[in-house]
Each structure stands twice: as structure tokens, then as C-alpha cells.
Amino acid sequence: MIxxxxxxxxxxxxxxxxxxxxxxxxxxxxxxxxxxxAQLVKLNIKGLTCISNNAGVDDFGxxxxxxxxxxxxMISSYVGENDEFERQxxxxxxxxxxxxxxxxAERCRxxxxxxxxxxxxxxxxxxxxxxxxxxxxxxxxxxxxxxFKADFAFIKAWKGDAAGNLIFKGTAxxxxxxxxxAAKVTVVEVEELVPVGTxxxxxxxxxxxxxxxxxxxxxxxxxxxxLTVRQRG
Amino acid sequence: MLDKNGIAxxxxxxxxxxxxxxxxIGIPTLVANFVREDIEVEFQSENGVLGMGPFPFEGExxxxxxxAGKQTITTLPGASFFDSATSFGMIRGQHVDLTILGAMExxxxxxxxxxxxxxxxxxxxxxxxxLVASAENIIVAMxxxxxxxxxxxxxxxxLPLTGVGCVKKIVTNxxxxxxxxxxxxxxxxxxxVSVEAIISATEGELIIEAEIPEMNV
Numbered sequence: 046m047i048x049x050x051x052x053x054x055x056x057x058x059x060x061x062x063x064x065x066x067x068x069x070x071x072x073x074x075x076x077x078x079x080x081x082x083a084q085l086v087k088l089n090i091k092g093l094t095c096i097s098n099n100a101g102v103d104d105f106g107x108x109x110x111x112x113x114x115x116x117x118x119m120i121s122s123y124v125g126e127n128d129e130f131e132r133q134x135x136x137x138x139x140x141x142x143x144x145x146x147x148x149x150a151e152r153c154r155x156x157x158x159x160x161x162x163x164x165x166x167x168x169x170x171x172x173x174x175x176x177x178x179x180x181x182x183x184x185x186x187x188x189x190x191x192x193f194k195a196d197f198a199f200i201k202a203w204k205g206d207a208a209g210n211l212i213f214k215g216t217a218x219x220x221x222x223x224x225x226x227a228a229k230v231t232v233v234e235v236e237e238l239v240p241v242g243t244x245x246x247x248x249x250x251x252x253x254x255x256x257x258x259x260x261x262x263x264x265x266x267x268x269x270x271x272l273t274v275r276q277r278g
Numbered sequence: 279m280l281d282k283n284g285i286a287x288x289x290x291x292x293x294x295x296x297x298x299x300x301x302x303i304g305i306p307t308l309v310a311n312f313v314r315e316d317i318e319v320e321f322q323s324e325n326g327v328l329g330m331g332p333f334p335f336e337g338e339x340x341x342x343x344x345x346a347g348k349q350t351i352t353t354l355p356g357a358s359f360f361d362s363a364t365s366f367g368m369i370r371g372q373h374v375d376l377t378i379l380g381a382m383e384x385x386x387x388x389x390x391x392x393x394x395x396x397x398x399x400x401x402x403x404x405x406x407x408x409l410v411a412s413a414e415n416i417i418v419a420m421x422x423x424x425x426x427x428x429x430x431x432x433x434x435x436x437l438p439l440t441g442v443g444c445v446k447k448i449v450t451n452x453x454x455x456x457x458x459x460x461x462x463x464x465x466x467x468x469x470x471v472s473v474e475a476i477i478s479a480t481e482g483e484l485i486i487e488a489e490i491p492e493m494n495v
Binding site: 072073074075076098121122123124125131135143145146147148149150151153154165166167168169170171172173203213214215216217218219220221222223250267268269270271272273274275276277 | 324366401402438441
């Protein structure tokens with residue numbers, strides 16, 4: 046067993062510096078690497094390019110990095126629900142690249158799997174395809190999209206072991222598995238780090254080979270963005 | 279004239295037994311309430327769930343189980359969770375049978391604009407561009423005119439596009455319209471709405487063949 050376990054959050058984020066490109070798992074506030082984000086806020090490194098489907102809310106998730114003006118550029122598919130984000134974007138302090146959600150996922154997976162680029166029909170004929178190579182396959186038009194290049198991927202899983210094997214829960218899975226191994230260093234935080242050998246090899250979502258560092262997060266708030274319930278009876 | 283629930287009720291008639299369906303935010307979400315109970319349908323949410331159920335009872339919500347609108351949801355027996363690449367593989371690979379989404383504008387060529395108004399805060403396209411570029415069967419649910427009373431069914435879209443030549447059918451508060459190679463073909467009119475009223479609320483060319491029946495809603 047190759048041991049990926051690190052003892053604390055400082056070791057987990059060793060090597061992060063200004064002006065790096067980071068991937069963050071999560072959809073909305075679900076499945077975000079809360080502990081890694083908190084540590085990045087503490088380290089206060091700046092000039093970051095963040096690849097993440099969303100940009101958090103004002104006081105949680107990636108919104109915490111935006112509050113401290115640590116982010117130079119966001120690459121996302123949807124960035125509503127965040128006033129500070131809007132202010133920085135409109136004032137020109139923050140560079141924003143909006144791309145289709147499926148393209149974002151596939152550019153991560155391409156980076157993970159050794160493809161330099163992929164062809165997708167998404168965005169053809171729209172401003173998203175401007176300046177990009179297009180090509181026809183079987184009578185349909187596609188846009189060439191390049192694999193991401195990132196320094197660190199920050200991942201949140203439900204359970205994991207020291208070998209780096211991961212299991213996700215519910216829709217907190219989202220982009221997390223696609224970002225594992227898609228950056229130079231993949232740092233995973235889990236709700237529960239279990240002893241090696243207790244996870245069923247048949248049930249592993251991401252094998253440890255895609256992971257460089259793993260640790261158990263200290264706490265999880267797991268904030269709900271849109272609490273929606275129905276009445277009983 | 280139909281209200282939002284009326285539009286959803288009419289679209290629900292397009293949902294067939296054995297369909298996997300992706301519902302967008304807004305009127306499309308309401309469609310789930312009107313699908314016949316004697317057929318089997320699974321709802322997909324592009325953040326990574328198939329077999330979505332109703333909202334949870336208070337106290338039973340789970341932060342790890344949400345839909346694409348970030349609302350807490352439940353799952354039904356037979357449901358599954360998956361990653362984002364797999365989810366959009368289902369969409370791009372045309373495994374999802376029907377996509378229902380809202381729009382700001384649709385053109386007679388089937389172009390759709392629903393993500394950006396220049397000069398206003400741009401929130402992003404989310405999964406809309408993947409959905410419209412890939413789905414074989416796309417139904418747009420929207421009001422026939424905007425708040426200023428202007429037609430949303432145009433010769434050409436004026437807003438930045440989400441996708442080109444992709445919309446197949448449009449259900450509005452006034453009519454059911456099919457997008458054909460020749461343009462908008464009027465299929466049905468809403469209860470109490472005249473063909474003349476639909477013509478005057480439609481900027482694009484409207485093809486009207488024979489008698490136009492009233493919707494059965």
C-alpha cells in the first residue's frame with residue numbers, strides 16, 4: 046500500500062503559492078473542499094485562477110477567497126448568488142470565463158485521462174465558440190476544447206483510506222471524481238478516513254492512483270443553499 | 279390563455295412511458311407535477327442524479343442530495359448518483375429522451391437564447407448549452423411575449439445564442455408550435471385564444487395549415 050495520508054492541513058497544502066491554478070470540486074455548496082478553502086484563506090495567497098463550477102456565496106465556499114481578493118480569474122459555468130463576485134467582476138478586478146457545464150467536466154476528465162483536447166457540440170454557433178477550432182463529424186458541428194492545466198485539485202469525498210481510494214456520497218460527487226488526477230497534485234479531504242482494507246474494492250469510485258494526499262477534514266458545515274421541503278400529509 | 283401550470287400540464291402530455299427527462303428551472307420544473315401516474319418516467323438532474331423524487335419532508339433534508347437548482351430533493355427507488363462528466367455523457371450521448379427548458383427568445387430556425395442579456399449581470403449558461411446542443415427532443419416552455427409585450431418567437435434571436443437550430447417544439451401560454459424547416463408551424467391554440475391573437479403575438483413567420491384545434495388541457 047502506498048501511503049497518501051498527511052498528518053495535517055499544512056502538509057496537505059504544502060507547495061501552494063501565489064498565481065497558481067486550482068481546481069475545486071463541488072456543485073453549489075455541495076461537495077466543496079471546506080477545509081482546503083479555509084486553509085487557503087488563512088495562507089492568504091493571491092492571484093489565483095480557480096476552476097470551479099460555481100463561485101460560492103458571499104460568506105461561504107469560494108466566496109471566502111473572493112472576500113479577501115485572492116482570486117484573479119474564475120473559470121465556471123454559473124456564478125450567481127454572490128454580490129461580492131458581481132462587484133469585482135463589474136469593476137474589472139476579477140476576470141471571469143464562463144463555459145458550458147459539461148465542457149467544464151470534460152476538460153477536467155481530459156486532463157485526468159491524457160487527452161489534450163476534446164470535441165463537443167456544446168456552444169457551437171454561440172460566443173463560447175468564438176476563436177475556437179470547429180470541425181464537422183457526420184454532418185454535425187463540434188468545438189475543440191482543451192484539457193485544463195492546473196497545479197492543485199482540491200477534492201472532497203465522503204470516505205477514503207490512506208491508499209487514496211475514495212467513495213463519494215449523493216450529488217456531492219459532482220465534479221470531484223473528474224478532477225482527481227487532473228492537476229499536478231490532487232489533495233483530497235474526506236469526512237471519514239477509514240482503515241486501509243475496510244473499503245470494498247468493488248465499491249471504490251476513484252482509485253488511489255489519482256490521489257497524492259489525503260486527510261480527514263476537521264469539521265464540515267455542509268451548508269444548504271436552497272432548503273426546499275414539502276408539507277406532511 | 280394558459281398560466282404557468284397550464285403550460286406545464288400541456289407539456290406533460292409529451293412525456294411518454296419509458297422516458298428519461300431533464301427539466302430546466304422555472305415552468306419546466308412544474309411539468310413533473312402533471313405527468314400521468316400510469317407511466318414510468320425518470321427525471322435526471324445534470325448535477326448528478328437520475329430518479330429524482332419530490333422535495334424532502336422538513337427535517338429529512340440532506341445537504342448531499344440536491345438538484346440542479348441547488349434545492350434539497352429526495353430520490354425514488356431505482357435512483358442513481360454519478361459524476362458530472364457521466365451526467366453530461368448521458369446528455370451529449372443522447373441517452374436522455376426529452377429536455378424541457380425555458381427561453382428568452384426562440385427563432386423560426388430553432389435557435390434559442392436563454393442565458394445572457396448584454397449589459398445585465400451575466401450568471402452563466404450552466405448546463406444549458408450542453409443540453410440544447412445535444413438533445414434530440416427539446417421542448418421550450420415559455421410565455422409567448424415578454425414583460426414589455428414583445429414577441430419571444432422571432433425571425434432571428436436578438437440576444438446572444440445558447441444554441442443553433444435545436445428547438446423542436448414550443449409550448450406557450452397561447453399556443454403549441456412546432457419548429458419545421460419552413461419555420462413555426464402552429465399546431466394548437468390555448469383555450470379561448472384565437473388564431474389571429476397568436477399571429478399578432480408572433481414576430482416570426484407562422485405557418486397555419488387547415489383548422490387549428492384547441493389544446494386539450
